[in-house]
Amino acid sequence: MRFNFFKIFILMVLLSTAFLSVHANEASDFERQTGLASYYSDxxxxxxxxxxxxxxxxKLSxxxxxxxxGTLLRVTNLANGKHVIIPVNDRGPYRDKRIIDVSRKAAEALDMISAGIIKVSIEIQK
Known part of the structure; x- marks a missing residue:
């Protein structure tokens, strides 16, 4: 039993290392995206x-x-130039053409509450 647990543990470590390196490469290759943003429902x-x-x-998220x-993104409202630095802590959005969902606090900073959905650019903050 102990031997099987050890094999499973090693396999999990190897898989998680591969997963993290793939996502780290994705972040380093990322320059800028432009698309639609929405904000989370209360x-x-x-x-x-x-x-x-x-x-x-x-909170900003x-x-x-x-x-x-944990990736910090500079999100800019392309209609008014307002921007905010926001950490990524969730997956989504799962709707066509949307590239990011933001918290209500971030939506207020971007002045997008009344519009609901706006065009933004996102860049990794270095």
Missing amino acids: KLQGRSTASGQPYDKD AAHLSLPF
Whole structure:
């Protein structure tokens, strides 16, 4: 039994290392994206994000389909030039043409509450 546990443990370590290196390469290859942004519904308050952190509408956070958790993004509202630096802590959005979902606090900083969906550019903050 102990031998099988050891094999499984080693396999998990190898797989997680491969997964992390793929996502790290994705972040280093990422320059800039332009597309649509939306913001989280208040109904999601307190629910767990993909990173395990609870969603808090009063904190800055974002969902991106592939960038590693913790990546800081500069999100700019292309209509008014307002921008905010937001950490990625969730996966999504899962709607056509949307490239990022942001928390309510980030949406307020971008002045997008009334519009709901806006055109943005996102860049990794270095």
